[in-house]
Amino acid sequence: MFSFKRVVADLKVFGKASIRSKEGFFFTLVFPIILILLFGAIFSGGSSGPTTVYVQNLDNGPISAAFISALNGTTAITLVQAPANQNFTQYLSSHSSTDGIVIPANFSYDYEHSQSVNVTVYGNPASTTSAVVYGITSEIVNSFNLRGASATIGVAQQVAVSSSYKYIDFLVPGLIGFAALTSPMFALVNVSSSYKRDKIFKQLSLTPLTETEWLVSKVFWYVSMTAISFVLMSLTGIYLFGAHIVFSWGVGLFIVIGPFMFVSLGMLVGTATNSPESAAVVGNLVTFPMMFLSGTFFPVSSMPIYLQNVARVLPLYYMIEGLTNVMIYDNYYPALLDFLVLAVITAVIFVMAVRLFKWRED
Amino acid sequence: MSAIEVEGLKKSYGQLRAVDGISFSVKVGEVFSLLGPNGAGKTTTIEILEGLRDKNEGKVTVLQMDPWSKGYELHKRIGVIPQGFKFLDYPTPREAISYYATLFGVKVDPDEMLRRVILEEAANTYFLHLSGGQKQKLGMALSLVNDPELVFLDEPTTGLDPQARRAVWEVIRKLKGEGRSVMLTTHYLEEAEELADKVAIMDHGKIVASGTTSEIVASHGSGQRMTVKAGEPLHEYLVKSTKLEVGYDGREEVTIRLRDKDDALTALRAIEESGCEWGDLAVRRDSLEDVFLRLVGPGVAGEEEAS
Ligand SMILES: Nc1ncnc2c1ncn2[C@@H]1O[C@H](COP(=O)(O)OP(=O)(O)OP(=O)(O)O)[C@@H](O)[C@H]1O
Ligand SMILES: [Mg+2]
Numbered sequence: 001m002f003s004f005k006r007v008v009a010d011l012k013v014f015g016k017a018s019i020r021s022k023e024g025f026f027f028t029l030v031f032p033i034i035l036i037l038l039f040g041a042i043f044s045g046g047s048s049g050p051t052t053v054y055v056q057n058l059d060n061g062p063i064s065a066a067f068i069s070a071l072n073g074t075t076a077i078t079l080v081q082a083p084a085n086q087n088f089t090q091y092l093s094s095h096s097s098t099d100g101i102v103i104p105a106n107f108s109y110d111y112e113h114s115q116s117v118n119v120t121v122y123g124n125p126a127s128t129t130s131a132v133v134y135g136i137t138s139e140i141v142n143s144f145n146l147r148g149a150s151a152t153i154g155v156a157q158q159v160a161v162s163s164s165y166k167y168i169d170f171l172v173p174g175l176i177g178f179a180a181l182t183s184p185m186f187a188l189v190n191v192s193s194s195y196k197r198d199k200i201f202k203q204l205s206l207t208p209l210t211e212t213e214w215l216v217s218k219v220f221w222y223v224s225m226t227a228i229s230f231v232l233m234s235l236t237g238i239y240l241f242g243a244h245i246v247f248s249w250g251v252g253l254f255i256v257i258g259p260f261m262f263v264s265l266g267m268l269v270g271t272a273t274n275s276p277e278s279a280a281v282v283g284n285l286v287t288f289p290m291m292f293l294s295g296t297f298f299p300v301s302s303m304p305i306y307l308q309n310v311a312r313v314l315p316l317y318y319m320i321e322g323l324t325n326v327m328i329y330d331n332y333y334p335a336l337l338d339f340l341v342l343a344v345i346t347a348v349i350f351v352m353a354v355r356l357f358k359w360r361e362d
Numbered sequence: 363m364s365a366i367e368v369e370g371l372k373k374s375y376g377q378l379r380a381v382d383g384i385s386f387s388v389k390v391g392e393v394f395s396l397l398g399p400n401g402a403g404k405t406t407t408i409e410i411l412e413g414l415r416d417k418n419e420g421k422v423t424v425l426q427m428d429p430w431s432k433g434y435e436l437h438k439r440i441g442v443i444p445q446g447f448k449f450l451d452y453p454t455p456r457e458a459i460s461y462y463a464t465l466f467g468v469k470v471d472p473d474e475m476l477r478r479v480i481l482e483e484a485a486n487t488y489f490l491h492l493s494g495g496q497k498q499k500l501g502m503a504l505s506l507v508n509d510p511e512l513v514f515l516d517e518p519t520t521g522l523d524p525q526a527r528r529a530v531w532e533v534i535r536k537l538k539g540e541g542r543s544v545m546l547t548t549h550y551l552e553e554a555e556e557l558a559d560k561v562a563i564m565d566h567g568k569i570v571a572s573g574t575t576s577e578i579v580a581s582h583g584s585g586q587r588m589t590v591k592a593g594e595p596l597h598e599y600l601v602k603s604t605k606l607e608v609g610y611d612g613r614e615e616v617t618i619r620l621r622d623k624d625d626a627l628t629a630l631r632a633i634e635e636s637g638c639e640w641g642d643l644a645v646r647r648d649s650l651e652d653v654f655l656r657l658v659g660p661g662v663a664g665e666e667e668a669s
Contacts, residue, residue, distance in 0.1 A: 005464060006465050008464075010465075013453050013458075017451060017453070205437070206437050206442050207462060207465040
């Protein structure tokens, strides 16, 4: 009964229509990129202002003090002294930073006695600030080596495994969720209500195409669009803003279930209302709170508690939380839980949409 | 054999009886035309036959099937142009035809289909940008993609220019020539006279006349009429001095119904005797339109022309 050939035929027509109607194309693929550029540029800080660098001095001698004051003399970094008795890696991550310098014990003694000694620079290879910190440190080390009897100070590099994340890291999954919500939702609300008004569903019901085939074709289209969006946004995030993204199959789960859910939800809104106008109003009422409160633009954890509670009843929250879990934390178990929540919500919405969605009237 | 059998069909919307107990049948290979003023129930009837709406009462068989419960099967064998045909905005007519061909699992040559309805020049224009008549023509082409045995055309020529209308007539004649059955609704009575083997006139959900055009004219028409250009005095004179059935349009035309030859002679004599001014005498037969207007009332028909 179910024919894949018919789904493909419908997909072809619908896909062409989506590309030909320029607004649809813009909102599906271009708009999310603009958002990522905009929010990325506003909140990533970029090169503006000095970088905060944490220094842990394990030496008590005069040379290390001179070294630190030399570092302090540069304008590109702001130094913060870290206590000597703490695990430096943990200290960095608790301060949401990957940039740090450790001066080892006996630094002054070794320098004065021409024994080789290393300053360790902690950094994230992908981050531009880390390169700056490394460059500055190397320069100062060079000047000390020239002043000294022989070149005894070296620079060791240490990758700071950042459990601290940047805004852009949250922005990428947030905006992928945004794309998975808005374009299927707005399109389906509009399509289903205007097809109903123009009797196009009636027209289609006179062909062998079934309601389910029609719906599946829409799901295919928006899953593909979301996948393309995902690639474009991830690349923009990584190359322009140095986002950390873990690419794994778990992402696929959410890129399928998200658009599936919102195609069904859009369909439900479009069929449950009487006119394209009221469909648009109801559609906006459903979409806008989700758009802003589900962690699209800012992590939910940065919102007040009462809003966090609101977020937890919004389906998009689970999509973005799930994506964040796989894309940033590489954290499967909670992501799977998010996926299950989504699967249940989607099933309910889908069944309701299909029930209400009738091509003929009685 | 019948392509369509309808018996005691009823359909109500709340208090409104949109279709109120109609019966008719359409033979295979026949062109059947349903006429009636706006709101008579034509579209409701047709959509019940197409399996797009359920009925309340009565018995309906289309190609030996119950259209509501066997709709999916039926749709493969019928072609439909709904009233005010609309389609998706972005496919071009050529793409739309290919789309339908794939959905129906048939092979058709889109250009051949387009030629058939004279739409070649707009083959690559988005549906959105087609003119009203071109849209209607695409509807016609799409209804034929699956090579249907029975075609439902709900006002297929409304809004078409005379040339396009004749093209559609040509298509309908061809369909009949190929042995297909056609059910047609129209507001153009000459269209029904031109194409239909059988006609049914509907009003307020009921069939008020049916049969071939000449049968309807014979049984509901007034036979022949004599019209004379003259004023109120002649009308009064004829009413007073003869037993003729006389009408006056209030301006300049007096109409006399001619039941037989004697009526004609009496009328001529009386006109001569009246001494009134008169001219432009003519004798004519009722057309389907005259019968239609008489059956459904001129008021309603007047509104219809205005709309
Ligand atoms: N879905 C509906 N809900 C309520 N009333 C309806 C519905 N469909 C039709 N009607 C009513 O049923 C009556 C018959 O409508 P129908 O569309 O069958 O008329 P029609 O003969 O096709 O008229 P037209 O020549 O204007 O197309 C009308 O009074 C119409 O308002
Ligand atoms: Mg109608």
